[in-house]
Amino acid sequence: MTETPMTLRELIARGDAYLQRRNVPDARVVCEWLAACLFKCGRLDLYLHLDAVPDTRIVDALRRGVQRVAAGEPVQYVLGRWDFRSLTLKVDRRALIPRPETEQLVDFVLASPQVRRTPKPLVVDVGTGSGCIILSLAHDLHDGVFVGLDVSPDALALARENAVLTGLADRVLFAESDGCGEFDPASVDVLVSNPPYIPSHVVDGLERHIRDHEPRLALDGGPDGLAVYRAVLLDAVMVLKPGGGVFFEIGDEQGPALRDLLEEYGFVEVTVQRDYAGKDRYATGTLGF
Missing domain, CATH: 1.10.8 (Helicase, Ruva Protein; domain 3)
Structure with missing residues (x-):
């Protein structure tokens, strides 16, 4: 029948x-x-x-x-694509799935004085993953130099594919690096990063669609979840211009720790801001003169 x-x-x-x-x-x-x-x-x-x-x-x-x-596979990976702001991006197991909270991080960068008052800002995305942050910034800003860094060759390959897909391949440079220390001193206007921030002991307890499919390298932030923030800030104080800005996505319990870290490294105008769900999600600061 x-x-x-x-x-x-x-x-x-x-x-x-x-x-x-x-x-x-x-x-x-x-x-x-x-x-x-x-x-x-x-x-x-x-x-x-x-x-x-x-x-x-x-x-x-x-x-x-x-x-x-x-x-248990994330629907985004099944679809093979996902929307992030105004861009449709390719997504797969090579990089973290772009999330709505990260769209708000892009908004903070776009509204920052480091971008609005600089004719051609140098913007560096540390841990670029799929490229969603740096590609969105390049798409929305008329002029600037945009660089996406990642330690994962697989993630960089995906980011480059997305640059071609979005027509931004000639505007964004991607490079393999575990930090931003190779830039000239005091040359960078903005450092933005959504780094791995989940403590190592928590990763194995995540929901299976995250734990079993998204790359652990993009999730595991070390014993206290702050390892990558420390590494980025160590470079940031060298490569940011005086008055340059750092913009982080953070875990919802990491606000006080990030505030302390930013101030410890000499940042002023430090803020911890909430996402649309009312949770601490972003930490920003300006490098003091």
Whole structure:
């Protein structure tokens, strides 16, 4: 007996129920993202197609996607792409998935005096990963020198692919480095970083879709989660111009520690700011003259 063809509405409902039984958060939204990718439309535009009867190719692809998510794989990796601000980026296991909180970090840089008052700022992204931060800054700023650094060759390869995908390959330089100490002294206007900040002993207890799929190198911040911040700040005091700015994404319990670190390294106008969920998420400072 042949299976009765189902509408997209029915397929999404079935996928939703399947994922809910496996305790996948936001199961309905996940199914809609998967279907939207296959229909090559936005998730909200998908509602125009709910009564369509997809062909077997789309049905099979949707089922495979749902099964991968049910097995713990992040939906972003299943889709192979994800939106970050105004850019659509390629995402896979080579780098951390771009997250909404990091979009707000870009906003802080764009609004900073170091960017707004400098005709051609030198902006360096330490631990660039997918390239989401530095590519967004290059996209939004009309002029500047933009550099993305990462210790992972795999992450850099992904970032370069995203630079080509977004048409920004001629505006952003990517280089393999574990820090920014190779820049000339007092040459950099902005250092921005979303470094690994999860304490080592916490990483193994993360949700499986993070722990088992996203690169540990992009998650593990050392015994107290602050190792990379210290390394970046050690370089920052040498390469930042007087009055240059540092912009960090941080863990939601690291605000006091980052404030102390920034002040210890001679930064002034230090701020710890919250994300849209009301959690400490960003630490910024200006290098004193």
